[in-house]
Amino acid sequence: MLPERLWFLSAVVIYGLGLLYSIFVWRRGFQYNNWTSYVLLSIAFILHTIALTNRGFSLKQCPVNNLYEATTFILWTISLSSLICGLWTRLRYIGVFTAPLLFCVGVFAMMPGLDPEYGDEPNFINGWASLHASLIMLGYGAFGLSAITGSMFLTQDRNLKLHRASAIFSMLPSIQRLEKLITSSLIFGLVLLTVGLGIGAIFLDLPEGMSFWNDSKVVWSLLVWGFYLSLLIAHLKLDQRGRRYAWLSIIVFGFVIFTFWGTNLLSTIHNP
Numbered sequence: 001m002l003p004e005r006l007w008f009l010s011a012v013v014i015y016g017l018g019l020l021y022s023i024f025v026w027r028r029g030f031q032y033n034n035w036t037s038y039v040l041l042s043i044a045f046i047l048h049t050i051a052l053t054n055r056g057f058s059l060k061q062c063p064v065n066n067l068y069e070a071t072t073f074i075l076w077t078i079s080l081s082s083l084i085c086g087l088w089t090r091l092r093y094i095g096v097f098t099a100p101l102l103f104c105v106g107v108f109a110m111m112p113g114l115d116p117e118y119g120d121e122p123n124f125i126n127g128w129a130s131l132h133a134s135l136i137m138l139g140y141g142a143f144g145l146s147a148i149t150g151s152m153f154l155t156q157d158r159n160l161k162l163h164r165a166s167a168i169f170s171m172l173p174s175i176q177r178l179e180k181l182i183t184s185s186l187i188f189g190l191v192l193l194t195v196g197l198g199i200g201a202i203f204l205d206l207p208e209g210m211s212f213w214n215d216s217k218v219v220w221s222l223l224v225w226g227f228y229l230s231l232l233i234a235h236l237k238l239d240q241r242g243r244r245y246a247w248l249s250i251i252v253f254g255f256v257i258f259t260f261w262g263t264n265l266l267s268t269i270h271n272p
Contacts, residue, residue: 075141
């Protein structure tokens with residue numbers, strides 16, 4: 001196992017500890033300003049960053065070449081955005097909702113088949129192509145944050161509807177604030193995805209006879225773009241709000257995660 005994979009494995013283990021702590025918090029409630037989940041997420045993020053940095057320096061470029069690298073980059077983005085949000089007291093518990101996702105997908109990313117050894121002359125992406133891939137991965141990370149805040153919304157909304165005292169004294173944000181955060185994450189993700197696709201279409205240098213728009217990964221990214229744009233329009237123009245809006249942010253991101261690996265394997269451009 002490569003050294004950077006050991007660093008990432010260590011991060012996944014800490015994400016797992018965060019998952020166990022999440023179960024404890026779910027049983028106890030969110031009434032206290034507790035830093036434990038945030039500290040666990042911070043430690044895992046540091047280990048995760050070391051893993052990505054080591055891989056990047058070894059490749060001399062942003063590590064987004066294969067499924068393992070792309071997946072860990074997306075998870076790193078979700079972890080970073082969660083830590084930034086957690087600086088706000090009312091979002092301190094975001095690690096409780098982030099850790100299960102990071103652990104489960106992180107375990108899957110560790111599968112050996114997702115990280116094949118590079119040959120003597122690996123077909124690395126570089127320059128504009130690297131920026132194109134990185135921006136799209138950052139966009140997916142923003143969509144992941146929208147799903148996490150959607151789960152926070154559903155938790156707070158359920159407690160309110162059951163007239164639980166925990167909802168009144170909860171350290172979680174109000175459902176109105178969480179709904180705004182879902183929307184902000186969707187907008188940010190769409191902007192990054194749009195710019196990333198645009199850079200790929202304009203600047204990607206492809207072999208003769210190969211079309212950017214006919215690639216399975218590009219077609220899939222356009223579908224994801226269309227799904228999220230439709231969700232955003234439904235919210236802003238058609239007054240799609242509340243639980244349905246939160247559920248859709250989770251369901252669409254679930255679709256993104258579960259179809260991400262398959263489309264990469266079918267791609268002739270994004271599968272070096």
